[in-house]
Amino acid sequence: MSKKNINLSSVKGTHDILPHEQFVWEKLRKGIRHVAEIYSFSRIDTPILENLDLFQRGVGEATDIVEKQMYTLTTKGGDKLVLRPEGTSAIARAYIQHGLSHMSQPLKVYYDGPFFRYEQPQAGRYRQFNQVGFEIIGGENDPIYDVQVMITALRLLESLKFKNISIHLNSIGCKACRAIYKKKLLNYYKNNKKEICKDCNRRMLDNPLRLLDCKDEHCEAVKKEAPSIIDDLCTPCRKHFKEVLEYAEELKLPYQIDPFIVRGLDYYNRTVFEFFVEIESADGEKTTSLALGGGGRYDYLFEILGHRNTPAIGMAFGMERIVEAIKACNINLLPRQKNKIFLIAIGIEAKKKGLSLIEEFAGSGINVSESIGKNSLGAQLKASDKEGASWALILGQKEVFKESVIIRDLKTGVQETVLLKKVVAEIKKRL
Ligand SMILES: [Zn+2]
Ligand SMILES: [Zn+2]
Known part of the structure; x- marks a missing residue:
């Protein structure tokens, strides 16, 4: 190479x-x-x-x-x-x-x-x-x-x-009426041969109708006076x-x-x-x-x-x-902003619990995003902000031990601890 x-x-x-x-x-x-x-x-x-x-x-x-x-x-x-x-x-x-x-x-x-x-x-x-x-x-x-x-x-x-x-x-x-029109058109362009571009001179030979497609400004001017096909239908x-x-x-x-x-x-x-x-x-x-x-x-x-x-x-x-x-046209087709849930997990045990929690939410038709690959709470919170999430579910060692999870409202900062087995129902209420 x-x-x-x-x-x-x-x-x-x-x-x-x-x-x-x-x-x-x-x-x-x-x-x-x-x-x-x-x-x-x-x-x-x-x-x-x-x-x-x-x-x-x-x-x-x-x-x-x-x-x-x-x-x-x-x-x-x-x-x-x-x-x-x-x-x-x-x-x-x-x-x-x-x-x-x-x-x-x-x-x-x-x-x-x-x-x-x-x-x-x-x-x-x-x-x-x-x-x-x-x-x-x-x-x-x-x-x-x-x-x-x-x-x-x-x-x-x-x-x-x-x-x-x-x-x-x-x-x-x-085919029949167009042939008559093509002749008329050709005659008209023959009389204006000097005004039109090189391509159009060639079109006169092989595809006269295409004369009307030309975007050249001189040709556009000639076209304005050209005969109309509708008269020859x-x-x-x-x-x-x-x-x-x-x-x-x-x-x-x-x-x-x-x-x-x-x-x-x-x-x-x-x-x-x-x-x-x-x-x-x-x-x-x-x-x-x-x-x-x-x-x-x-x-x-x-x-x-x-x-x-x-x-x-x-x-x-x-x-x-x-x-x-x-x-x-500045047309806004953006979907209405949906409330997003973001999972934050600190430590290996919390990550394990977190993974099954995502599955549980998915089973109820709710998407949960995450950035668990990042280790610190700060980095994961930042990621939740980038996603524009509405709520964070926070799992740390203490929460895993108590079989609970923190729900944090990311707009107001208000948070509440709920039992893991109740969190899906709790989030559903808020959605
Ligand atoms: Zn016809
Ligand atoms: Zn032209």
Whole structure:
């Protein structure tokens, strides 16, 4: 082994979730399980490793994800694999592989877990990140499911106490009407060729809809005057979109039509949407919108993967984005402070008694923390203070001898000696 110092930072674009940050994540996971149950989504877990061609085909070759963001690897056996960059293709793969179309349809599933994209890390954006997604697959191609996915996502954000949530909603039509629109869009951009960035000049050739995704400020300016796809929707697509809007009205979804939401991936059609929350600056003067995620209909994905035509709609949130937004909005999700019990034991006999006492409390469903490894009373009291405990149970030689224990109220300092066999009942009274 070389003596060179090891790099002890986490890999660029990855991050630790430390013990004191876990409560927000637990709150988020709880919220996910809760809304999933309300709207009858069952959990599905798929592997982190998938075959490379699943995403090349599913997501599409001319997308940022496949072009430059995938972590690919070749196994010793020569298989080309990828660390999954998104969830939907993998779930479609599992649906086909396991014949899930034979279960009652539509199938409603949700997932959460780590995903991987090689891109420039920035606030709330990581190379290894967590995503939660909801998918409704199979059954009828009914706009009601489009709205059901959105309401599930909305309720999740509401359960996390977000206010000022908005849904930017659009329809990108089907193969037929989108082709007409793409031509119109291309013509428009051809006339503004000099104004747009290098990437967009390339997008004109391989993925014109992506022109509307560009965040470059010159391109943003050009986009403002671009033709809107909604004007070119064919009759069935127009009808579908109209019904989506009617259901959205019925449920009072906080939506606005945004003709420039296209979502970058090949498999989307018709309904597409993105979720935003408004965040106030510290002085309350400025608000910025933070994008938390989005989704859409992907009726073509199953055909792209060689299966029969299967209607489907889904959405995903970046979980780190949500956690960042919770911080930025100053949302307090801290649990109500519970009264904590702390055991202090001095000497080997007291430690023995103390251990069985912890078990006895555990049997009654009460957690007792301790720091018995420390020897002195002072050090253990200090530890109880750090934990923010309400009561200390103190066992010394004298207490062991008398089969008793001291209960000390750590706020007031008042203490009382009770018999060991009565201490659980006594503490229960105080809780
Ligand atoms: Zn159409
Ligand atoms: Zn551009």
